[in-house]
Structure formats: structure tokens, C-alpha cells
Amino acid sequence: MTVISLQHVTKDYGHGRGIFDVSFNVKKGTVYGFLGPNGAGKTTAIRHIMGFSKPQQGIVTVNGLDSWIHASTIQETLGYLPGEVALPEHLTGEQFIQMMMDLRKVKDDAHCKKLIDFFELDAKGKIKRMSLGMKRKLAVVTAFMHDPDILVLDEPTSGLDPIMQQRFIDFIKDEKKRGKTILLSSHIFTEVDATCDEISIIKEGHIISSFNKQELLNMTEKVFHLTVENSANFMQLVQQIEANSICHILFKSEQTNELQISCYPSDLPKLIKLLANFPLCSFSEVPFSLEKHFMEFYDRRVEGDLPWQ
Ligand SMILES: Nc1ncnc2c1ncn2[C@@H]1O[C@H](COP(=O)(O)OP(=O)(O)OP(=O)(O)O)[C@@H](O)[C@H]1O
Ligand SMILES: [Mg+2]
Incomplete structure (x- = not known):
């Protein structure tokens, strides 16, 4: 069953920037990786899924609902971790967590506590004195405190140290085991390799390749x-x-x-x-390396261009 669907979505910001005729489906209970270099269009596509942006052409649906028309329902029910998070610096972490629980009308704080423990978040201090990594953890806890069935994560591990990056990979794997549907964008091959079932590569607003990881492994x-x-x-x-x-x-x-x-x-x-x-x-x-595979793929198609990362 398709949970997230983009069909021929175009958002043209001019000068070749934006996304063009982007189509993909994320099936229930799977992890979908959206891989591409800086400026490729990952955040633009995700913003359309969340209903923050209206497509010029095409349609985006989540659970069959048009993302633009039903934006508020989608934003309430999905768990969304943006690439750049703006937090209220004057609050303490605990105050912010409480505020988000009230806003989201979360009655049971058991899942929130589980996330705090899992990510080792120390939420006592003022947000403005927190390190980048700690702020990121706070953003994760507040994004997923309502235990959503669909998680959308825009470059989730940026700003995290290697130990926390691994913790994040474990979190995504655990959520998948719990039947969640996950879309994650990244420009880090290893992270996508470790977590995703289906992968699309986006470059300059166009999807240049989509594949199922297991099928690729069987074919390679x-x-x-x-x-x-x-x-x-x-x-x-x-x-x-x-x-x-x-x-x-x-x-x-x-x-x-x-x-x-x-x-x-x-x-x-x-x-x-x-x-x-x-x-x-x-x-x-x-061992098979997705990174090596895609470096080759990328090199073959874009002569003279430097592969990213
Ligand atoms: N609101 C906007 N107005 C004009 N151009 C925009 C807007 N949003 C994004 N762009 C442009 O569209 C292109 C895609 O941007 P996007 O943020 O989607 O890339 P990305 O893949 O998320 O990159 P990164 O890895 O750096 O986060 C970029 O060239 C960007 O400058
Ligand atoms: Mg981005």
C-alpha cells in the first residue's frame, strides 16, 4: 500500500533550480531514501510532502490525501524533522518539550520519555546554551513524541557525532520494525545504505535513478x-x-x-x-558498497563532473 506518493511534481524556481517531473511512491512499512548532493531538490520535495509548498504541476498525496489541500491534517499527524530547526532559545529544553506536548495534545508521555532516554537528551538547561548536537536531539524528541506512523526526516544526522549518527540509524531500524513508514533525505551513502529499502537519487531537480536495494544486491x-x-x-x-x-x-x-x-x-x-x-x-x-556502486553510476552519466562526498 502506498503511503506517500509524488506524481510528476514540478516546482520551478527559475535558472534550473527546483524539482522537475519528480515521481516516486513510499510503501507502507518501508524506509525510502532520497539521496542527492547539496541543492539537488531534496528539501523542496519534502516540503511538498508536508504541504508547505504547492506544486506547479503534479500531485502529492499522503495516505491518499492531497498534501496541499489537507496540509494541516498532514502536518499534525506526520512526524517531521526539518533539515534546519529553529528552536525558541529563551526556553529550557524541558519547557519546550512540555509546550510541544500541549500543542500536539500528547496525553501519554511514555514515548517521549523513551526517546529522551534513547537519544540521551539532557533537556534541563536553556536551549540557547545547548550544543548543536543537543539541539538536534531536542528537535528529534519533539518531532516524534506523538509516535507518528509516518516519519519524514530531512538530513537527520547532520550535526550529530558518529556515535549519535549510529544511534539514529538504530532508531530508524527500530521504527521500521514497529511498522512505521519512513522517508529520509541524505547526502551520506552509508546512512542510506544502512537503513533504506528503496532509494532514489536526485540531481539538479531530476530523479536520475530509483531502485530497490535487495533487488540491486541480487543483481550485482x-x-x-x-x-x-x-x-x-x-x-x-x-x-x-x-x-x-x-x-x-x-x-x-x-x-x-x-x-x-x-x-x-x-x-x-x-x-x-x-x-x-x-x-x-x-x-x-x-562487502558490496552502495557508495562504490553509485560513484560508478554517477561517473558514467555525468562525464567530467565530480561526484559528491
Ligand atoms: N523558496 C525558494 N526560492 C528559490 N529557490 C529555491 C527555493 N527553495 C529552494 N530553492 C533552490 O532550489 C534548489 C533545490 O534546493 P533544496 O533546498 O531542495 O536542495 P537540497 O537537496 O535540500 O540541498 P541541501 O542538501 O543543501 O539541503 C536549490 O538550487 C535552491 O537554491
Ligand atoms: Mg535540504
């Missing part, structure tokens, strides 16, 4: 690194690999008897059968 060749016990066996193995089409050699060293090979998942049983005839000292999989 796996890479293995192995060392053969002696050079006679090493030469024999190389000969056998070259004589059939089970896998390809990416790298070989006759000095160290090392090989790096790539193989499609469907050919794995044949590869294992072949390798079982050889004495190996080591065998390991080189």
Missing part, C-alpha cells in the same frame, strides 16, 4: 578474495576459471597466490563446487 556480482595454498594449485585454479564462465578474475598475484573474483549470486553453487577442489588458505567476501 559478488566479489570474493581468496588465497591458494601453493603456486601449482593457484595456476591450475586460474586456468579452470579462465576456461569456464562461472566467475571473472578481477585481480591475481602469482607472488602471493591471491585472487579476487566476481560472480553473480545465481552462479555461487557452481563456484563453491569448483573451489572445493582446491586447498585455500583464505576466502572472504568483499
Whole structure:
């Protein structure tokens, strides 16, 4: 079931800026990653989902409701963490949390307390004296205190240290397990890689690629690194690999008897059968990297342009 839907959405700010004919669907219970460099159009798309901005063309719906027409319902029910958060600096964190609980009419503070503990938020002091990271945590707690079913997060980990970034990734994974639907924008590959089921890449306002991560993993060749016990066996193995089409050699060293090979998942049983005839000292999989995949993708399509990050 589709929860968030953008169909042919255009917002043209002039001079090639904005978003153009953007379409994607976020299905219930999935994490959708919106990946792109600075100025690509991530925040613009998210602002349309939240009903802050009216599309010039196309339609945005959340649970079947037009985001622009039903903006107040959507803004009340969704959990939204903006990229830049403006907090009332004169209040203490606790006062702000209470204010947001009253505004959101949250009766039960159990989920809010859980979030405070999870993110180790110290909300006692004045907001103006809080560090950037602490302010960010406060924004997270107030954005999700009402335990929304849909979470929209615009670059959620910016301003957080590596430990808190990991905590955030754990939070997103936990929320997904609880059946939540999540859309997150980012320009950090690792964060998207660790959390998202579906991913779209946006550049200069256009979606240049969309894919399902599991499908991509199944379609992508796996890479293995192995060392053969002696050079006679090493030469024999190389000969056998070259004589059939089970896998390809990416790298070989006759000095160290090392090989790096790539193989499609469907050919794995044949590869294992072949390798079982050889004495190996080591065998390991080189982990798939979404970042590497997209650097290649990006390089191929945008000649002469520097990939981001
Ligand atoms: N209200 C506006 N008026 C005019 N131009 C705008 C407006 N909002 C955004 N833009 C432009 O539209 C483009 C997309 O901006 P957007 O904020 O959506 O990018 P982004 O992908 O979120 O970038 P970042 O990673 O830096 O947050 C940029 O060129 C930006 O300058
Ligand atoms: Mg942005």
C-alpha cells in the first residue's frame, strides 16, 4: 500500500533550480531514501510532502490525501524533522518539550520519555546554551513524541557525532520494525545504505535513478578474495576459471597466490563446487558498497563532473 506518493511534481524556481517531473511512491512499512548532493531538490520535495509548498504541476498525496489541500491534517499527524530547526532559545529544553506536548495534545508521555532516554537528551538547561548536537536531539524528541506512523526526516544526522549518527540509524531500524513508514533525505551513502529499502537519487531537480536495494544486491556480482595454498594449485585454479564462465578474475598475484573474483549470486553453487577442489588458505567476501556502486553510476552519466562526498 502506498503511503506517500509524488506524481510528476514540478516546482520551478527559475535558472534550473527546483524539482522537475519528480515521481516516486513510499510503501507502507518501508524506509525510502532520497539521496542527492547539496541543492539537488531534496528539501523542496519534502516540503511538498508536508504541504508547505504547492506544486506547479503534479500531485502529492499522503495516505491518499492531497498534501496541499489537507496540509494541516498532514502536518499534525506526520512526524517531521526539518533539515534546519529553529528552536525558541529563551526556553529550557524541558519547557519546550512540555509546550510541544500541549500543542500536539500528547496525553501519554511514555514515548517521549523513551526517546529522551534513547537519544540521551539532557533537556534541563536553556536551549540557547545547548550544543548543536543537543539541539538536534531536542528537535528529534519533539518531532516524534506523538509516535507518528509516518516519519519524514530531512538530513537527520547532520550535526550529530558518529556515535549519535549510529544511534539514529538504530532508531530508524527500530521504527521500521514497529511498522512505521519512513522517508529520509541524505547526502551520506552509508546512512542510506544502512537503513533504506528503496532509494532514489536526485540531481539538479531530476530523479536520475530509483531502485530497490535487495533487488540491486541480487543483481550485482559478488566479489570474493581468496588465497591458494601453493603456486601449482593457484595456476591450475586460474586456468579452470579462465576456461569456464562461472566467475571473472578481477585481480591475481602469482607472488602471493591471491585472487579476487566476481560472480553473480545465481552462479555461487557452481563456484563453491569448483573451489572445493582446491586447498585455500583464505576466502572472504568483499562487502558490496552502495557508495562504490553509485560513484560508478554517477561517473558514467555525468562525464567530467565530480561526484559528491
Ligand atoms: N523558496 C525558494 N526560492 C528559490 N529557490 C529555491 C527555493 N527553495 C529552494 N530553492 C533552490 O532550489 C534548489 C533545490 O534546493 P533544496 O533546498 O531542495 O536542495 P537540497 O537537496 O535540500 O540541498 P541541501 O542538501 O543543501 O539541503 C536549490 O538550487 C535552491 O537554491
Ligand atoms: Mg535540504
